[in-house]
Amino acid sequence: MRRDVWSAYKVPLLFVAPAVLGLLFLHVFPIVQGLVLSMLESNKSTIEQYLHAPFVGFENYKQILFSSDSQIRQGLFDAIRNTILYTVFVTGGTILLGIGGALLVHRNFKGRAVARTLLLFSWIIPSYVVGMLWGFMWQQEEGIVNQLLFDRMHLDVMTSWIGVHWDYDAIGNLIKPRWLTGENTLWAIVIPTVWRFWPFAMVMFLAGLSSIPKEIYEAAAMDGAKKSEQFFHITLPLLRPVIAMIVLQGLITNVYSFNIVSMMFGNGAGFPGKYGDLLMPNIFRNSFQMWNFGVGAAMSSMLMVVMMVVVMLWYRRFREDLSNG
């Protein structure tokens, strides 16, 4: 029997063998190991014992979930809240900008190809560079954002007319907002991430837009549908599969986002703070700076389970669209 399988499928099995080996040894095996590790007390002193570190059952999970005074719990809630907000804002912003940008460059105009190419610029920048660059741009005094908004455009004067309050120091100079500390941090990480990822959404939407036949619009125009009606009743429904894909992409990449946040604060040396910390940097710190591998593995296992549920929900929500598309 085995011999039969081998001779019948020799060629394809040989073809996939390297990939299967790679998957087994560097994906499946580490994940199983990670699940085991999450039940061990694996830290700096027991790392040499490998998988023979003391078995503690679900103690790590319990610590994370239920022991409110545990050191591991510090900032975990903040990280979870930030991750959720970050993912929602980034995915939403990416989709909005992506559709907008795609509609803008889907039209026919002179230099369309150039505009499309230039719009892709921000997508190619390595994300650690995005973190460094925006970390510089957000600086309170040296950063270009505050310089443009307040030194050049005098946003404080403009908005004080509508009752926005600004603080001034003793000599009457405006105290510019701090972007990298306090609650602003969330925006300081959301905006660069949207900037980095929206061209990808635009590319996807452009592909989706170009697959919509022109005749549909012509027929709708004949029936007297306005442009806005055409958008909401034809374009948007037909783009739903694309939106579904981008939502999935956004969920996965943003929940697992690491580079931008970890490079933005002190160029990789700093702590993102209460409003800027995400789950990945948090788990990373727990694992590789506090050397709690067991806890890190437990956290990431739980995160994986949560993500599976989320992806399942996603699938149920968008199942019909995907089969249509």
Next chain:
Amino acid sequence: MDKSRFLWTPLTWIFVALNAFPILWMVWCSLMGNNEILQGKTLPDLQRNDVFLADSVPGLGMLAGTVNGELYLYSLERPKDEPRYLNLGYQSTSYSRNGQDLWVASADGGISLVDLAAWQETKHWDWGEIQERFEATDFTPFMELPGEIFAREYGAAADQFNRDPLVEANEGASLSEVTGIRFSRDASLLDSLNRILLDQVMLAKTLEEWKKVPSWFNPVIPWLYKQERTPQKDRELFRWCLAERFPGNISRFLQVPWTDVWVNRIPGSGHGTSITPCGNGQICFALWWDDFPGVGVLDPKTGSVRWITAQHGLSSTAIQHLVRISDREVLAITDAGLNLVDVVAHKVSATFLFGEYGLKYLDGRDVTVARLDSANILLGYGQEVMAFNFRRGEGKSLAMPMFRSITSDITALEVDSVSAFIGTSEGVLVVDKMDWVNAPEDASENEIPILLYSKVFESNSTHEATDAVVHTIKSDAGVLRLGGLFGFASSIDRSSHRTYWHQQVPEGRFQLHWRNYEDLWKTIPFGRFLRNSLVICLSVMFISVLVAALASYAIVRFEFPGKRLLSMTILATQMVPGILYLIPIFILFTTIQQYVMIEMVNTWHGIILVYSAFFIPMSTWILRGFFASIPRELEEAAMIDGCSPFGAFIRITIPAALPGIVATGIYVFLLAWDELMFAWVLCTDTSTATIPVGIRLYVGQFGNRFDLLMAAATVATLPVMVLFFLMQRHIVSGLTGGAVKG
């Protein structure tokens, strides 16, 4: 139609510009100096062009030199003419005039000699050349330090060298017994020590004896012992050992610093260079920067540089001013105190620290200084002026009744044979030199007659509050030459008290330069990080695309058991957080290292293996789309002609799918280039660190050097930018094709 043309199309371009702005900003800042970035002068303004040299050149006209290294020569006969202009293009420039010669020192350009008559730069030594001279200098010889305490130590040191064993707690030989030299209790002790340094045999014997010391406190010593030995290293070793075994002022040995990135740009100081001619046509120069050796003495004829460093007794190497006292003496004013440097004898002959000898503490203030005579100087800081005798070490605060109405700090000081001149932001004060120096400290304005030249620059400029800040004063045969902020220069006739000439030099140009990119390779091993990134990402690209191409081809073309499982696994791996692989892989690697003795962490093969495996599922998924679009009939035809399945794959399918494969490869390259978390853990030292990890490793050294950071970011972006735009269309179609089809 119109709406599209006049609303949407411009809007599109605005959107494009806004989106590209941060990238342009990154490149822009990488071409700037950090000082400008920190001061917020990053938008295209012209630079302020302060005049640091105002002088007249007989027969030629009036000379103005700016902090940006620009020289203007105005003709007196034809004041309407355009000035002659010479652009040296340096920053933080200071000048010293010596007849027709103008010596120029700058923080980035080095040292230049300008021939004023010929109106050109005739000689130039950049910091690189001066660094070569520095590296060739031997700092080990023992030398006499200023001060009585030092002189008193000869006796004790001689006793130690004669009597005490070289190795502590060991009844072994003393330095005297090993070398056969009897050390005397006076200054000739230094000559004896220097003789040992020059004698290979004595040196080797001593070092052999010191090898018996079980452990040294100074980590340099065991390191030097392990190095390949050269006479120079032996001398250093001797000095380090002696300094640790017999600590004291005589044996004291210091590392003489040189940090060349900081030489290139001095932070936070507009005027950090000093230069002055001293005897025999030699030139003394110094920087207001701690990591610089000290005072350099350059011989322009031979180009040789001698150094007077902290090792010679300089109280600090951050030197604010050099004041020429006589042909053989220069006074160096450091952050810590005053040092009288004897250029001919090549030593520091006296040191006076702030806070001692009646000198007031500096408290971080800038000093202005003027030479009174061969024994006295005037020191101005804040609103105070001191007269200080550096032969006897006596300081005296001078009365300052003139500052009752003036609020600014002293910005310049000058003395001629009769008068003293004090520059402020409200003009120049003139007092009789002797009256002032001899008056009691609480003297009133009546006892010291004061003349104030206000509105010295007669400008109509808009810089109201600051347009009279006098930066440099030169008294010259009844005429005052003044240079100030914002490019002002003027000449005042002392007899008529009239400003008979004034000019404002044009604003300095906005300076963009490549220097950050040069610094990047010199100061941190960025080249190595770049090489690591390239090697790792290219290998990963080849390996994972090769493996993925085989697998995806099989998935598309063949039926085999487990195909569905394989596809599902490939998709599922994308949903697992990377850190769930990383933790076990890290532990696995350390275990392998320990038990199988194969290095895995901090090696190329380790990270390449991990990355390749990591990107195989994704590339398989993308390649599927490309292979599916190739008609099956092509391969079938080839196989009928006698090709094996593998042969058909290689000869037919791969060439047909090549654009897709290349695009996938580049996409993998982009992702690998962008990876930080794995590299952070698995490549932690310079031999394997990729660019992001390298940047992280050197964060402390970067500080807030935003210019360097942006240069690093630009270099990190460039390769992926180029690769992407080469294969843009294919990458986009590969990604959207897979995604849109579901």
